[in-house]
Amino acid sequence: MVPKFKPSPLRIRSFCTKTVQQNPHHWPIKQITKTNFNESLSEIKNHISSSDFIAVSLQNTGSFSSPWHRVSTFDTPETAYLKAKFAAERFQILQFAICPFKLQASKVIAYPYNFHLFPRDELKMGMPSYSFTCQTSYLTAMAKEGFDFNTCIYDGISYLSEAQESTVKVRMGNPMAVDHATKSSSSPALSVADTVFIERVRSRVKHWKNACTDSDIKTEAALVTSLRKIVLGGEQFGSRPSMTIDVCSERQVQLVLKMLEDFSDVLVPLIIPAKGGGTQAVRAVLTSSDEDKHLLKRELQTFEFEQNKRVRGFREVIDLISASQKPIVAHNSLNDFTFIHSKFLAPLPPNMNEFICSLRLAFPQVIDVNYLLKDIGPVKKMTNISATIAYLKNRFFAPIEMEIPNQANENEGKIHGHNVVKICQLFGKLCSILKITPDAIESSDDFLASAINRYANIFYSLPGSSQEPTNEEIRGWTNDKRKVSCEDVVFLWGFRERISAGILKNMLQGSHEVFAEAFNVRMVDRSCAIVVFGKPGLSNTFKNVMNSKEVSGPLREMVSDGLKAAGYETYQRVCSSGLWESALADALDKALASHNCLSEAAYETKQSEIYLSNELINLAEL
């Protein structure tokens, strides 16, 4: 493969253009609110379609309420997803930054936009969200960056998710043109009642139609016209006469539609949906000619289109991204995409697999820069993008030039959304280090596809290993690569508060013979610790001892003081049944209580619920 290095005119231009900005504080990031949203859309659309990648970055109102709610190293992908889901359902996105960008040699050409969002209930239907939670520390941090909450709340762009949009369509009761899907081809045998119904409606329609066409010729007194209208049940639909036919069942809808086919030369049937779903009535609209008929159909389409656009709001942008099918680059993809899914697609599914399937339909390729980082070496997961960039700068020579041809809105307050540009920059650096170079991109699309595919759609991964993790593994809590089976993990709680891991370890050491072998202790939060046994099987011995009467010695003393233990499966149950108490100890107690309750009711624990055996985690220094 010969790299086709072009002495690109762009490169030359970049030396003289003043849009090249290396200082992040001067990046011209276009700030979008309700006022300039519509006018910016087409521009954004163009940038999206001409870009190679799209970076996204969110600013939310919070992330985790208690220390243990944070996605941590002892989580399996499944529990990590449940934690992310819990956060995504409660908190709100206030800023959504997107940045379509191109990679050219060592240059990133980026078009960053920062959207200010606010979930306004514009339709008075409790959508897009009835309420949301804010964490004061998040708001305070945003305030420190000079965030303007007034702009956000007064002028933020609202939105509806795909799922909400479809319910709204029904709820608004707009007449829908009949497409062929709703016309059922198979007409079942007509009963007498059906025939009577059809004939009655047919004669009404006929009368009405004749009257309408007649009145075009005759000139009648106004009173007569209005009387006629009342008698015949005619109305106006826009400028055209129409007639509403009430129906009681979906079957009658079909019958009416079938009957109206006989008048298809001039009548256009519309379906008026009922509020609670289903059909309330069929409306027949009289058109004067074939031409007029097409005109009506077009009118209906544009009306619907405009209305949908108004309802969708910011989701228009999400739809553009989704339609482009471009790879999306994110920094903390599990967190960001649970938010995106729950706010803009549909409510989050109950488990990770369904989530990934559902997300893939909308966004086929999601690349997490954190995951790319792992290929470079045993880097700790870096939560701070700037720190990561600095780290790479020290270790690798991969200069990346940022070109931002955008013109930021002049005279506007603070510029927000720098992270999204940093993500572009970081991604550019990583690509150049990992040799997913733009030359390769130009030479072969397939190559790019496979190179990118290798990194795509991994939402949660083990540090230091590049294969996708399974639900049997949890990773360690630092860079130690020893793996530990979930089976060897025991959660301990019920000791006095504010105890340190060291003291707890000391206390345990002499308490029972299982602690004679190597084991490690780590605090999860103030109320709960996890113990990892070095030798397989000991955790079960320990749990059995804790539950038996034979518990003796110092351990008995501790148990009498309230010490409790449970295996990893209890923790999984805590997450899956949503017991998000502020202290993990309380949550585990609740999970045990409800479990006991079920077993008392002779509820057999499903075999699959016992996750023990081959789950692995990586273990850290302790």
Place this chain on the structure above:
Amino acid sequence: MKKRWPITILYRAFSSSTTSTTASFPLKHVKKSNFDSALSSLRHHIQAADFVAIDLEMTGITSAPWRDSFEFDRFDVRYLKVKDSAEKFAVIQFGVSPFRWDPLKQSFITHPHNFFIFQRQELPLDGAAYEFLCQTTSMDFLAKYQFDFNACIHEGVSYLSREQEDKALKHVNSTYKDESLDSWHSLKEIRDTHLFNIPDILFAERMKDRLSEWLGGLLRNRDEGSEVQPSFNDSKQQFETIFFKMRPAISLNGFTSHQLRLIQLVVRKHFKDLAYLRVSGENSCSQNVIVYIESESVKKMLMKEVKDEQKIDAEMSIKASIGFRHVIDLLSSEKKLIVGHNCFLDIAHIYSKFFGPLPLTAEEFISSVNKYFPHIIDTKILLNSNSILQQRMKKSSTSLSKAFSVLCPQIALGSKSTHLSLQPSVKVEVEVDDIRSSNWNSGVKHEAGYDAFMTGCVFAQACSHLGIDFKQQSSSENLAHNEKLREHVNLLYLSWTNGEIINLSTGNRTSESLASNKRKNHYPKILFECIVIVWGFPSHLKAWDIRECISKVYGPTSVISVYHVDETAVFVQFSRAEMVSKFLDLKESLDRNNDPISVLHPLAKLLEGGNTCAASYETYKEICSSTVSKVLFADQAKAVGIKWKTKLVESSDKTKEHESLRKVKAVNSDPSCGERTKNKNFDDVSNDSSYSQLSSDEIIDSFYTREAKQI
């Protein structure tokens, strides 16, 4: 946000044209920067005041549509709903307006204060993060009235509740009590784990050498009487010789926490006359020092001194973060008459934000509120329960802004139009920052300070109509003890919706008597033991269908009413209490036997889909008491952990609490439906069919106008 917002939206829409002027009502806005000075002046004003009017703005009212207030709220359920609201939402603005009668000017002087408050996590306490809920409609509503969110979040005054303060102080106490113990443990830890590796041992040796060198030099110098050699300070400035409490000491800079721990270990192990201390230096960052000490007793003394200092510092910072609570403490300690408008929720907020967690029952809540605030008066009750005032109000709405414009037109318009004041009217002057004015433009409604001012004016005028003569009222006498007011003091609307009033001093509940003739809707008396709550039924069933379905089984007179809690749940009120258990028994047996007979049963329509659950009113209460708030009731029941489908009433003897284990599943996951149905009032069944003809907007409109008339 007041409970009354949906009504006022509509009201505003008609009246906003008159208030859209650039309002320059004299109001003292208090933020972080001017809080201390404002507090000290407010202290004097409150002490001198005859009464203090208050008003709060919140980030929301109901955490889910089904938590809105209904006719079907028993008082304990009503309290749970208020409790939930006060616990979840934040107070972002607090209006305090002390009113004092000025005998010289023959008018009231008031000092309206508008506090922006925002609770920040200022103390380094771990545990749950501070968070609060925002109801989107409320935020939007506040935005409509130009609420300044930036002032609130950037510059709002923070606060600590009494409970949070106690906790923080306890934490400080235990920290400084345990310290010796903890450090001993951490020492042991270090010995156990870290000194096995060679780099650590080498580092420790080096530190030991350097410390003995320093110590040697120090002792030599002391003997020779010369200065400490500055040459010891190395290039990196890691060791810096300083004086700590008049003693020579080394300040350690630029070490990692692990290295610091090793140094600490070395000091303890090898140097009897050195002490390792971590002290909070300037700029509140902690500083690690090694101090030279002559003897063990001196060491102890020094340690104690440092510890005490640190403790005092910590306590000071706790005291400093009390913030806005000082105002509440002041109101409570001065025992002044507090005046609010429809203020039960406000009081609940004050309790939960500034005192401590709300008690579990209404009774406990009331008795503790009475302890903190012995005299509260609610202008809404006052206006509704007194016939003289009702006459004055000309049967108009008792919403705050309406009452204000009807009772105090001369104030509402500013004192410009004196010709209007033919009726005896109370004069009110506003004083802000020592500038008095009796002439102003109208303020912005739904700004807490202005609302508090309006409330106070309404109260003053109402008192005058009741025949209270402020000229004869001695300033020492508490207005709350005035015999003309006595019957109104400490009465609050538990629920405006059903006119239930609670007496804070006695705990007695009464239904509103006088005003009831104003209410448009007369509902049959609600007997809670006759009520079944049904949820998770097929979404296409409406109240009418459910009524019909049940009537087929028990006869046309069996069901008194069916009321939508939200899209997914209804209350069914039976005519007799025993029908509740009959119904639940029947439903349970139909669920159990899936034979053709049960399929053909009239109730089968209701049970279709297999997710229909039913239980008595007590279960509803239980669900209300949960801290979870799902938008739909059916989801809520599931989240609360209800796994059965029918909860039989205790009295039924046979199968007690047979638990069907099929999971309750949410019907129709559309969260929006509730919004619409929440406003749908009591279902008269016959009304329902007419509802279905209307568009949703029309329903809401008609509801709003109806409510607006009521309030």
